[in-house]
Amino acid sequence: MKSNQSRFSHAIVMGGSLGGLLTARVLSNHFEQVTILERDGVANQPEARKGQPQARHLHGLLATGLQVMTRYFPDLPQALKNNGAIMVDFANTMQWYTYGGYRKRFKMGLDATLMSRPLLEHLVRERVLALPNVTLKDNCGVLGLVTSVSGDQVTGVQAQNRDSGQQELLSASLIIDCTGRGSRTGQWLKELGYQPAPESEVRVDVGYATRVYQRNPADPRGREWVLCTPEAPKENRFGGIFPIEGDRWICSMGGWLGDHAPLDESKFLEFARELPAPDIYDIISQAEPISEIIPHKFSHSLRRHYEKLRRFPAGYLVLGDAISSFNPTYGQGMTSAALQVAELDALLGKSKSLDGLALTFFKRAAKVIDIPWQLAVGEDFRFPQTTGPKPPGTDFINRYVAKVHQATLHDEVVGEAFLKVMNLMAPPPSLFHPRIVWRVLRGKRPSSNKTAVLQPAAGD
Template identity: 60%
Template sequence: MKNTSNNPQRGQAIVLGASIGGLMVARALSNHFDSVTIIEKDKVERQPSTRKGQAHTRHLHGLLPGGLNAMLHYFPDLQDALAAHGANVCDFAKDMVWYTYGGYRQRFDMNLIGATMSRPLLEHLVRERVLATPNIELMDNTAVKSLIASDDQQRVKGVHIELAELGKSMDLHADLVVDVTGRGSRSAQWLRDLGFEAPETSEVKVNVSYATRVYKRDLNDPRSSNWMLYTPQAPQEMHFAGMFPIEGDRWIMTVGGWHGANAGNDEAAFMDFLRKLPMQEYYDIVSKSEPLSDIMTYKFPHSLRRHYEKLQRFPLGYLVLGDAVCSFNPTYGQGMTSASMQAIELDKMLGANIADEKLALTFFARIAKIIDIPWQMAVGEDFRYPATEGPKPAGVDFINKYISRVHRATLKDPVVCDAFLRVMSLLKAPTSLFHPKILWRVMWAG
């Protein structure tokens, strides 16, 4: 693929991490660099599979309309490919069965498409399309040991890597290095090593834990194409549950809760948990379905945000993106969508030929606006629980009171439900829920 930039320095780019965020960044960079190399510490199979460093991929995942739209920007055939591989591509609102605040949200034709599938399938389909791009290559089973910097320590010029299979180390040089390695990112320490400040961090402790099991799906059941969700009325309720149809005629069922309210990891406790949920569809379906996996557990102690947007200095030739900047409570399902939107923003900025010395700080300021929305939504919901710890956004209690009324209104009013789902999908800002038309309907419904 021809370099579309007029900047002669844009020869080689390196992306650290081959998960969804890293793949999307690599595809964005391929529009502006002669070659892009993705470096992944784990072995990558050219088929749907969970890597060693991806424990969370075995659990419930869905692709919000905002995330699907972002991916279709680069891969127009992805929706058809998902459907062809057995994923559930659906009308987001028409096919939902979502119980919350004592009732079911209104179902209606929304004309927005979402998808439910296993995370390994989605990542495989995206990865194959990325690696089919002529100027992108993948180096897997390769560990990044450190950054390579200029003599004055002001520019990142590449990475020092260790190739596990060959048992040797080497330097790989680049004009731009982008860290998309997730919440375990070492960028903060690498910045200190170069004499730069590390970003401030915000941690919101939620102590979320959950358990997942996969079941055979009966295609004759009229509910077999519905995605089902139960979210609690906090703080009285602390549990959540989701069951999505995925490829291979399977259900994936995840249940859990906040602050230690979990389902356990044995079958008796798991089934007892389902039996006690106010949404009876889960127990009804699961009790008649064949289990296809063990019960898998996962713990998420806290949401984490690194405030790169507050830094005044940053090395040239280096960026950080995705979960390496902000890792949200996964129960809200916004991480893949946020990372994809950040990749598109980077693509736009590179296309605008922003000066090298301004690129990083401008980029962090712009993606902070993308991150603000899901962060405020997730943290706001989490602070409904008194046990949640961390920096609490100003006015969150007042906003939560109104959002509680929004939740109740969605049970009756499809217009309010439409507005809420667009915010949840990162297609609209939360302020849209305060539009006079929506505000009036929320108050009337209450």
């Protein structure tokens, strides 16, 4: 993946979370030197930081996300396994209750990667920082942009060491904002006399609560991932429990429209017991908790439409959650960042100069964001209370996709088509292929698929 020669001198990546690390990896192909500036102190171990509170919650990695990351770090799957992540057949190990039954299992030949988010990030960071031309400056917050006198070109950033308070000016020919949802680029653009990106907000009022538990390594359920997702709008709660490294379970539960999972221990258990499938309650009611119950509120999905701007300063880009932050229950954010990064790599690979990079990149990034955005907000609009820009045709599509969900309970051909779309491996219209439509519309719900498949380990 490495190009023969770096054609550009220095790039700065603001934000050293997963989006920033992946960005630094591809920039290392094209720049002599890449510097990542991260506001938090970063430990050389798997650890959630203040600037990424979401890292303490359940994170599923879509198959496409793993594929793109593996392209850049070929030993990543092996490293994940060596560090205790569980990699199992995606469709054959799902215990996924939805629409009144469990989705039918089958061998798909595609890996589900079950690990904590801090482990994934740590392994990616190790690999990025092993590159000779990438440096991480942690405890280093970016305060603002530095531009040419005309303001047309971003030439550097003003950064501050959080320990000493000392400020410094760092220059680069390309600066990329990977500071996540709280990105200040909109404000900075206004100060420079540019229009900020128009925004789409889809209000969902989702509330997570997460707890980590000890896992008995002999428990066969530790080779499975469990999800319980609502038949919206009549249900609005979800839950998930994944086995992760260190013989642990991570369990996140929550609900849409303010029906948030409680933080009180007995109410948390009660919330699990009230889910329509027993799996999560069965596990957590018997396992030893090893963390507090940690909340996370997510009011709305947010998309900043940089692709609609006509003017943008040269030498500057935005990427990852800073462009689009999706309702996290669909597990798309890391994969969306990886896909944007791959677009950037391809674009830089054929660019002789950095002129005009931003507007072309934003158009390409928008194309890869469009699909997960439509999938996420489409599902959210099953709730009539959801507000925000509703893509045309959503109600019609949702009526059909409800039948797709039902068909996945007994039909593995439909199941595979659905999982490919969900994993961003196939476009959503593939669910409308006549072969799939026929199977979906003839389908009936079998009653046999309403019980869990695996039993707990003896002595559990």
